[in-house]
Amino acid sequence: AQSVTQLGSHVSVSEGALVLLRCNYSSSVPPYLFWYVQYPNQGLQLLLKYTTGATLVKGINGFEAEFKKSETSFHLTKPSAHMSDAAEYFCAVSSNTGNQFYFGTGTSLTVIP
């Protein structure tokens, strides 16, 4: 069985501060891991993904995430928050067959000017 836990349904950071959104997963098979972003009244957009290889993954808009198997984590970070980063962020896991995705409950990021 697979599942995703996102710690913190709401996170607030000041503009220019570090963004850290937490994601832990459980999976009985080697996972594929994803971070998606959702802006109001829009669908989800892929930020980055980990399938195999390098455990530090760089995505769009300056975001990156590190796959830590020992901690079953895939936390999302960005060194300096911008106002445009305010959105809902979802972590997701799928098996390496990729037939079904499991999403976390989301973290709403607020950026304070």
Add this chain to the structure above:
Amino acid sequence: KAGVTQTPRYLIKTRGQQVTLSCSPISGHRSVSWYQQTPGQGLQFLFEYFSETQRNKGNFPGRFSGRQFSNSRSEMNVSTLELGDSALYLCASSFLSNEQFFGPGTRLTVL
């Protein structure tokens, strides 16, 4: 390449009615998944179709059904609508099953 399209974007129905939502995947994508998104429950998986066959199903009542056509377009149907069915319904398509591409969603309001 055009993205995933969903129609209609907004829909208002009353309790007891039924509704059909449509999703056109990215050209070449054969897998289509549907999700229900609500503020309290987040994203919940409804079902996934691949080559006209339902391959996976989430934990929703039988009022929720779907199908996929030979051109990979998919529809989902909700019968006997309830107030709690008000949600954003998202469709996602994938090619090699290691990334899902989402449409903008259909916002369903049940009165």
